[in-house]
Amino acid sequence: MHRTAIGSLATAVATVLAVTALPAATAAAAPAAASRVAADDSFYTYDGSEPLSSYAPGDVLKTRTLQYHVLGIPTPVKATQLLFRTEDAQGRPSAGVTSIVRSPGADGTKAVSYQSFYDSLNPADSPSRAIAGDVSLGGLVPNGESLLLAPLLLAGYNVVIPDSQGQSADFAAGPEYGTNTLDSIRAASRAPGTGIDDRTRFGLAGYSGGAIATHWAAVLAPSYAPDVNKRLVGFAEGGLLVDPAHNLKYISGSSVWAGVAPMAVIGAARAYDIDFAPYLNSYGEEVFKKLEHASIINVLGQYPGLTWKKLVKPQYADPNSVPAFVDAVNKLNLGSAATPTAPGYIAQGNGGVFEGTLSNLPGIGRGDGVMVAGDVRTLARQYCDKGNTSIKYQQYNLLSHVGAAVPWAPTALSWLGDRFAGKTPPSDCGRIPAGNSLAPEVATTR
Secondary structure, three states: OOHHHHHHHHHHHHHHHHHHHHHHOOOOOOOOOOOOOHHHOHHHOOOOOOOHHHOOOOOEEEEEEEEEEEOOEEEEEEEEEEEEEEEOOOOOEEEEEEEEEOOOOOOOOEEEEEEOOOOEOOHHHOHHHHHHOOOOOOOHHHHHHHHHHHHHHHOOOEEEEEOOOOOOOOOOOHHHHHHHHHHHHHHHHHOOOOOOOOOOEEEEEEEOHHHHHHHHHHHHHHHHOHHHHOOEEEEEEEOOOOOHHHHHHHOOOOOOOOOHHHHHHHHHHHHHOOOOHHHEOHHHHHHHHHOOOOEHHHOOOOOOOOOHHHOEOHHHOOHHHOHHHHHHHHHOOHHHOOOOOOOEEEEEEOOHHHHOOOOOEOOOEOEOOOOEHHHHHHHHHHHHHOOOOOEEEEEEOOOOHHHHHHHHHHHHHHHHHHHHOOOOOOOOOOOOOOOOOOOOOOOOOO
C-alpha cells in the first residue's frame, strides 16, 4: 500500500468533514438548494419499451461518459455513468445510477466501491449529480468527497461510486442502500469500457451514511448477489447505524445531531410508503415539510434540543405506540439481518459528548454523537458468534463521529490493501466488549 495514498486519504477525510460541517452553522434558513440540471437530465429516467421488471438486477440501461466535475467545474478526469436495474427497499424494480472512475495504473483486478455519506432526502444531492456538474447545497458533501478518490486511484483501484440511497433519496433505508450498491457493482462489471469485469475483486468502503450502504451490501450479498459476494475481499466502515430505534433515543435533545431524527423518519416513511401525518402535531408537520428535501447540511446544529415528543401528538409520545414506526425500525435493524461472510473492519467513535450528545440511557449508553457504540459492539460480537471470525473492531473512546473518521480512513485503506494482497484478516473476536440488546422493538398499545 502506498504511504502517500494513506497519508493523503487521512488529510482528505479531514478536509471533507470540514467542508461538510462548516456550512451547517449557517444553513438554518437555507432551503434545500435547487439543482441546476437535475430536473431536465433525461439520463436518470428509464424510458425503454420493455418493462423494467424484464431486466435482471444489475443490467445496464444507459451509459454515458463525461468529465468529472468538482463544484460544477470540469476536470481532466473522465467518469462513466450507468443507469441500471435494481430493487428498492420493498423489492420492487427500480432504476439506479452509479459512476466509475478508472485508475491510470489499474490492471482491472481490483476495485473499491466507495459509498458516499451524502445523507440527503434530495435526489439532486447524489454523487452522480455532483460528478455530472450539478451544484446544490447538499451536494457539497459528494463534491468534497472527490478528494477521497485521489488516494484510491493512486493506489491502483478503479473506483465505483453508487447513488446508494436510490433516485428517491430514501435516507436511512439500509436494505435499499445495499441493493443499489450490489447492483452498481454488477452493472460496472457488465458495461464495456469501465476496466471492470466479472473477475474484478472488490472492496467495500464507507463512513457514516456510507457505512450504512457498505454494511447492508455486505449483509445482503450472500443471498441477493452471490455472484458479487464471491468477489468481495472485505468491507471497511466506520460510524455505523445499527438499530435506528436506539439512535433516535440517543440523539434526542442533542445540540448538533437531533435534526437527523426527523430526516431518518421521513426517509424510512418514503421507502416503505408510510404516512406519518396522523401522528404529527402542528410543529411536527412544519418540520417534516421543511425537511422533505433537506440534506444533512440543513439539519446539523439547526434543531438543538429537538425530541420525538416535540413532533408528535401527546398520545404518541412513546415511539413504540406508532405501529408504522415499529415496523420500519425493525426492518432497518441490522441485529435481525443476516451475517456477512466477507471479512470486515468496523470502527466506531465513543466520544459523542464532544458533539453535544450527552445522553447515557439504560440499554443504549453512549456513542459518537449520532451512532451508538454499544449497538456496534454487539453486532460485531454477533458475527463472531455466528461464524464470521474475520472481524476487526476498533473503538475510539475519545473521538466523536467526525473525529473518528480521520484515523479510520487510512486504517481502512491499509486494511483493504492487505485483503487484496491475500493476507489473513485480523480478528478481534473474543476481545470485543459487550454491548446492547439488538432485539426487535415491540409495539405498545395505548
